[in-house]
Amino acid sequence: MNSIHYQLFPFLRWQKPSREILKSDLAAGTAVALVLVPQSMAYAQLAGMPPVYGLYASLLPVIVAALWGSSNQLATGPVAVVSLLTATALIPLAAPGSGEYVALAVALAFLVGVVQLSMGVLRMGALVSFISHPVIVGFTNAAALVIGLSQLNKLLGIPVDTGGHFLMGLWDMLGDVAYLHWPTLAFGVGAILIMVGLKRFIPRVPGVLAAVILATAISWLMGFERKADVHLDQVSPPAVAEQLLKWGDFKEEKADLELQIREQQALLEAADSTEAAALRYKIELLSLRQEHVSRVLKLYREEMRDVRFARLPGEDGQPDAFVAAQALDERGEEVHPKWRVTQVDGVQIRMDAGGRVIGSIPAGLPSISMPDLTPATLTALFTAAFVIALVGFTEAIAISRALAARTGQRLNPNQELIGQGLGNLSASVSQGYPVSGSFSRSAVNLNAGARTGLSSVFTAVFILLVLLFFTPLFYHLPEAVLAAIIVMAVVGLINFKAIQHAWLASRHDGIAAIVTFVATLAVAPNLDVGILIGVALAVGLFLYRTMRPRVSELTRYEDGTLREARRYGLRADEEIGLLRFDRSLYFANAGYFEDAVLEQAARYPHARYMIVVTQGVNEIDASGEEVIRSLVQRLRARGTTLVFAGIKPQVLMVMKRTHLVDFMGEDNVFHSTEGAIATIRDRLAKQKAEEGQADQEEGENERA
Known part of the structure; x- marks a missing residue:
């Protein structure tokens, strides 16, 4: 197969x-x-x-x-x-x-x-x-x-x-x-x-x-569910029945307002600028009314939660009556179980004396x-x-x-x-x-x-x-x-x-985890907003890290290896600058790379070569390539040659396609860092020897 x-x-x-x-x-x-x-x-x-x-x-x-x-x-x-x-x-x-x-x-x-x-x-x-x-x-x-x-x-x-x-x-x-x-x-x-x-x-x-x-x-044995769907006419005294009627009316109004708001929002998406303003005003009015109705409904619920009812059998085939227990208590009558209102739908009332079950x-x-x-x-x-x-x-x-x-x-x-x-x-x-x-x-x-x-x-x-x-x-x-x-x-x-572990691994990851946690709780029940905030923050922090990558000045340690000069308190070579860039070079960090190279060059004005170790650079884009060209020109103007060492094949391929290698000089691009340093030192020694010989000849000519 x-x-x-x-x-x-x-x-x-x-x-x-x-x-x-x-x-x-x-x-x-x-x-x-x-x-x-x-x-x-x-x-x-x-x-x-x-x-x-x-x-x-x-x-x-x-x-x-x-x-x-x-x-x-x-x-x-x-x-x-x-x-x-x-x-x-x-x-x-x-x-x-x-x-x-x-x-x-x-x-x-x-x-x-x-x-x-x-x-x-x-x-x-x-x-x-x-x-x-x-x-x-x-x-x-x-x-x-x-x-x-x-x-x-x-x-x-x-x-x-x-x-x-x-x-x-x-x-x-x-x-x-x-x-x-x-x-x-x-x-x-x-x-x-x-x-x-x-x-x-x-x-x-x-x-x-x-x-x-x-x-x-x-639940079945004890009769946990005790519910009754009754008509408003079965509820007394009249004052309580009137409250329930108003509760039902406001509940219906709230549902109607929510429907109207959704309908107007649907129209708003397809409306032109003139109609949109009128629709937004109408939605605002409906929302204000909805907020008022919601507050009133809350008050009715709070008032009715204290009211308990007694179920009295109907006479002569009449339906059972539900009388507010307080009215019976005043007459010295005690009736169990006591019922409570759990739902109002117009004139239909749901009474409950037990707990809620799944039902049918x-x-x-x-x-x-x-x-x-x-x-x-x-x-x-x-x-x-x-x-x-x-x-x-x-x-x-x-x-x-x-x-x-x-x-x-x-x-x-x-x-x-x-x-x-x-x-x-x-x-x-x-x-x-x-x-x-x-x-x-x-x-x-x-x-x-x-x-x-x-x-x-x-x-x-x-x-x-x-x-x-x-x-x-x-x-x-x-x-x-x-x-x-x-x-x-x-x-x-x-x-x-796990949040603590993320914090220990990376402060940025810890921040992303904590902010997502807090945001999700804050916007609940709209959890989708919480995770979108977290994703946006994580991507933003990632871009921030790539915009300011690690840049280190290198020099020789006593064991012959290359180390960070500032961390180990070492003296750098003033004629050959060594800089390591630990991130791919693209539009977001190209300016930062340019500033880092120019800052290094400013600290060592007599440096003839600036070697950039690019082992951490996996790719460059058009912005990165343009910055490199600009650096080559600016450093040449002050007598400094830009050299790339430890370059990766995929990066070299881009540099060849854009003829950047030709612009820099093919002899200034190296696959090996150690090979680049050795070659540049030899080249610098030859230049010094040639300059010394030229000075000697010039002196002899002057004496002659």
């Missing part, structure tokens, strides 16, 4: 299935699936999606990414960081969980897939090098903190406003900690204890699955269809898609390299890009959202004995069976348990020692 077949169908490189391989892959695939089922639903919740969409994203993408990727053990699917980036991109555009939100998530997966696939086909895997390791370290630590803290409200059972700044929402939630729901907290903490305990004492038992099974059973998960397979891609959608999502594509692939390739270090497998980054791109495209057409490689599930896959990508196929088959037959079993799973799963998954991502 030729190489073209392997490029088109990389899975043909897998080992030929044998009974032993199939057994190992089946065991590994099942182990991964047992972790993936609850994780996928948890990550879907993190992304603002209904839990079933996490299962959809764990079906086709798992198979496709394994078939067309380059790693045999990489487990693809929903992951924490990509899920949070998805929520970051979509929450400003639509209400989480809504049909519009889901459609945007599906479209986002398609764009991510197109970006990754295009990069893979064009062999642009090296592009991820622009996201340096320190930036990834800073971003990952900040993202892990944001993800973990974003689950606090679900662990505590406290509602939080997800539409504003993350840190402000977190502060408001902590201010409401007195209203936490103790049973919800018990489920969350209990799940964490189960996962930690099993990992420490019985690591072979999947802690995630055990926590899910046990929590679901307890639609059974059956996802429909296969192309996402709805409009110009407005493409414009709104492209930047986020590009960031998610880079971050997701960076995470996937880092995991693949860690796995390859243990298995000895050879990786192809461009092929992995193709696999991840096709995986996201398959997620899009099967109602999924963006996916990437998972470190925890990949580790499970490897440790369980996965030999080929067939393990991922078996994982997807397990997910298929869950979607067809077992979704009703998850109805009573508390959302707090999903939050606990997310918290446990991201705890391992927090590694402040």
Whole structure:
């Protein structure tokens, strides 16, 4: 089979299935699936999606990414960081969980897939090098903190406003900690204890699955979910009902204002200068009204959180009534359980006396269809898609390299890009959202004995069976348990020692890591802005380093080697200047190179030769070449010859193409540094001898 077949169908490189391989892959695939089922639903919740969409994203993408990727053990699917980036991109555009939100998530997966696939086909895997390791370290630590803290409200059972700044929402939630729901907290903490305990004492038992099974059973037995959807007419006294009605009206107005703002912003992108001014003014007015409505809604929420209701059976076939408990307490009546308002939708009120559970998960397979891609959608999502594509692939390739270090497998980054791109495209057409490689599930896959990508196929088959037959079993799973799963998954991502290590290795790398960390926290939940700031800073610091490279004056040490004159307190030769330039010569540092050579020449006005050691110069561009010509002319004017020593073949090739060698003189360009110094010394000795002889002859002529 030729190489073209392997490029088109990389899975043909897998080992030929044998009974032993199939057994190992089946065991590994099942182990991964047992972790993936609850994780996928948890990550879907993190992304603002209904839990079933996490299962959809764990079906086709798992198979496709394994078939067309380059790693045999990489487990693809929903992951924490990509899920949070998805929520970051979509929450400003639509209400989480809504049909519009889901459609945007599906479209986002398609764009991510197109970006990754295009990069893979064009062999642009090296592009991820622009996201340096320190930036990834800073971003990952900040993202892990944001993800973990974003689950606090679900662990505590406290509602939080997800539409504003993350840190402000977190502060408001902590201010409401007195209203936490103790049973919800018990489920969350209990799940964490189960996962930690099993990992420490019985690591072979999947802690995630055990926590899910046990929590679901307890939730069902105790009737953890107690909710009721009631009409406003069932609520009393009238003053409380009126407050709820105003709450619903303001909530509808806020949603309408958000829609109007998005529509006006879409028109603004296509408007001319005259229309744009009017549209900006209208958007500003709508935004001011939206801020006012948001403040009013917050006040209503704060007022209603103290109100508890008692459920009284209706008489003569009438629906049950929900009376503010305070009114009953004044009459000396005590009723349990007490209900609270958790959602208002017009005149429909959601009452809750228990905790939140996943609820009904639609059974059956996802429909296969192309996402709805409009110009407005493409414009709104492209930047986020590009960031998610880079971050997701960076995470996937880092995991693949860690796995390859243990298995000895050879990786192809461009092929992995193709696999991840096709995986996201398959997620899009099967109602999924963006996916990437998972470190925890990949580790499970490897440790369980996965030999080929067939393990991922078996994982997807397990997910298929869950979607067809077992979704009703998850109805009573508390959302707090999903939050606990997310918290446990991201705890391992927090590694402040890596930031410290980057600082010790390079101050610039340490600065990039710290600034990325702080910026990501500061702009949360807009994490894509944080990583873009980090990338821009890392590139800027790199350019700064190359603009001012290390330039050293050299001289002979007592052992005959060349050393830096200033560092070792040595006296330099005043007739032959020696300068080492440790960076490629290009437009950003050409001026710095020119200044360094002229400064050296000014310090030694009697130097006849200026030797530049170019062993650290790997290339020169047109700006560098022009600076060298200028230096040759300026030094010649003062009687100094510029010499290049230790020149590399690729640099010499450029100098010959531009005839710079002819301009400098071919006898002033050397491959060897030591050879150049020896030749120049001989040349200088001959010049002195000739000058001495000329002086002697001139003296004799004068005497004659």
